[in-house]
Each structure stands twice: as C-alpha cells, then as structure tokens.
Amino acid sequence: MRVWVLSDDQPGHYNLSRGVVAALRRLQPVEEYRVTTRLRFGFGRNILRLLLNRVRGPLPYRLLQVFYAIDALPQAECDLIVSAGGKTSFANAWLARLWQVPNVFTGSLRRLSPDHFRAVLTLEAPDESPVYLPLDLPPCALDEGALERQAAQFREQAGPGAQTCWCMLVGGDGAGYRYREPDWRALVTLMQKLTQLHGIRWLLVTSRRTGAAAEQRLAGMLDEAVLAAQCLYSKGDAYHAESWLGIAERVLVTEDSMTMLTEAICARRPVISLRPQQSLPDARYQRMVQRFVERGFIRRLALNQVSGQPEMLNDVQCRVLEVSPQAVLSRQLGQRLGLI
Secondary structure, three states: OEEEEEEOOOHHHHHHHHHHHHHHHOOOOOEEEEEEEEEOOOOHHHHHHHHHHHOOOOOOHHHHHHHEEEOOOOOOOOOEEEEEOHHHHHHHHHHHHHHOOOEEEEOOOOOOOHHHOOEEEEOOOOOOOOOEEEOOOOOOOOOHHHHHHHHHHHHHHHOHHHOOEEEEEEOOOEOOEEOOHHHHHHHHHHHHHHHHHHOOEEEEEEOOOOOHHHHHHHHHHOOHHHEEEEEOHHHOOOOOHHHHHHHEEEEEEEOOOHHHHHHHHHOOOOEEEEEOOEEOOOHHHHHHHHHHHHOOOEEEEEHHHHHHOHHHHHHOOOOOOOOOHHHHHHHHHHHHHOOO
8 A cells, every 4th residue: 555644744743644554554565655745824724625625626736736835746656645733634635636545634624524534533523424533542653563572672782770660751842831940850859769669760761842951951960870771862862662662661751742642551551641830731632631541541640749759659550451552543444444
C-alpha cells in the first residue's frame, strides 16, 4: 500500500499519522511518502471549507496551491491519504477527491463535512456519522512487538545500572502548561527522593519543548548517581521509545505532552502524569487527560505536592492495558478500508 502522509510540520500531528501507518502495517506492507502541506493564510480555511462542502466534483490542484505551499508530490501512485491536525484536513479531502482514493484523518473537522473522508479518528465523535471511529487513545507509532526485545538489548548494553529503572519523560511549555524554576526543582527533588525510597535509577528523556536552558537546570540540580541513562533533545541524543519504555517498570510524564502520555500508556506500563503549578490547558486538552484518568490509564499528580510527599506513589494504582490499542485500530481500519 502506497500511503501519502500529509504533514503540517507539527511533530505531534505527524506522530498521530505515524500511528495510523503503524496500524496499517499490521495488515500489509506499506510504503510511506511524507508530503509537507503548509496553509498559506488562516482565513483560507473558511474558503476551503466552503468550496469542499458546496462543490461536489473534483477541484483543480492548481487552486489548492493558492491556499497551500505543498512539497512536490510523490512520483509513486497513491493508494491512501493520511493526515492529522485541522490545517491538513482540507488538503486531505481535496487530494482524495482529486485522485479518487480513500483517506483517513485524525482530529477535529470543525464544520468540514465528514463525508469527505473514509474514516475520521477521534476521541470524541461530534455526531453519529458512521465515518467517525471513536478511539480510547490517540494513534501511536510505538512498535509494541519490539518492546521486550529492545529492552533486553538495552539492558545488556547499559549493564547493572539498568536492571531496575523508572522512566521520566519531560516536556515543557505548551498546551497551557508553563514551567518555572520551582517546578524544575520539584521534579529533581522527586526523582532523587524516589531513588532513595525504591532503590531505582532513572531513564531521563527531554523533548523539543523542554529547551536547552531547562535541560541545563536539570543537569545542574540532578545528582548523576540517580541516572541510568539520559536522552537530551538539545544535544541530539537518539531516543528509542521501545528500548526505554520496555525496560521501565514505571513511567512518569509531564502532563503537557500528549504524545509521551500516549506512548507510555501504549507501552503497557503504569503511568503517572505530573503537572506544574501553572496548568491551564484548554477545555479539549483537559477532556482528553480526564478521559485517561477515568479509564484508569494514568494518575494525575501535582509536581509540588508529590515532590514533598513521594510516598504518595506507594498507593497509586494504574490500569495496564490488556489489549493492544494498535491492534484494535488496525482491525477498525482494515474493516473500514476493506482490507480484511
């Protein structure tokens, strides 16, 4: 299957599309072609929505280029178009209609008709249209089959220090969360106290949003003896989620990163989300996090509270998934696309 993945260059959105492609690979071989599509001006969305919802036939590609800056399209023919994020939805629907191929979109359509898509993946279906495929978790590209295998390889390479590890996944400012010096200090205090209480060492991972300055603060405050390994984004360290999450007995994640939260849950590990003092996510993000709490996938804790009372984690219970969400999505997509 030749899949064109439309990307708006936002890593979180591209990761959702990678999750869809990973689910499809469970059904048959996939060749992925990434096409960057950047919306030229915000008000163009209203015009695009009007054109797509009112005009029934194919629309010319040159007209789409008025609204989008688009990479050269792949030479390979297209069997399926996949994208995530509202800014890609119009290009997804437009190209699928033009090339007469099925398409899958992840996210909110915001008044664009669902009839333009073969499947729309969402955590909250706005109506009863059969196009929507409601999910418990966002699509995740984690290779579940590689978790134990790569964890064993990682343990062999890292030596005795990696035998009993917890993982700390650190995001940064975004999604309504803001981190200040007391928050980073609380994070370090929590890691060091949990090392003393449980005799563990840490796998520390930072992300694009953490920033070099915050990484330097963490490095300056953190006792290196508590670390089994670290992966710092600003230094270009390679993060292999399957290895690190596979070896971790527990995973703690800053709550601002939906990608990290999803990966940790899909790795079937107990997951704790940590939030800074300034936490004002919008209503949609708040609902997503709350869904995870209600289903028992995560436990939410305030950084400043748990750093002062790390023993709180002793009574925290999280639901570890029994059924692979990627396998469920694979079956749903296979049925919707006529692949099974």
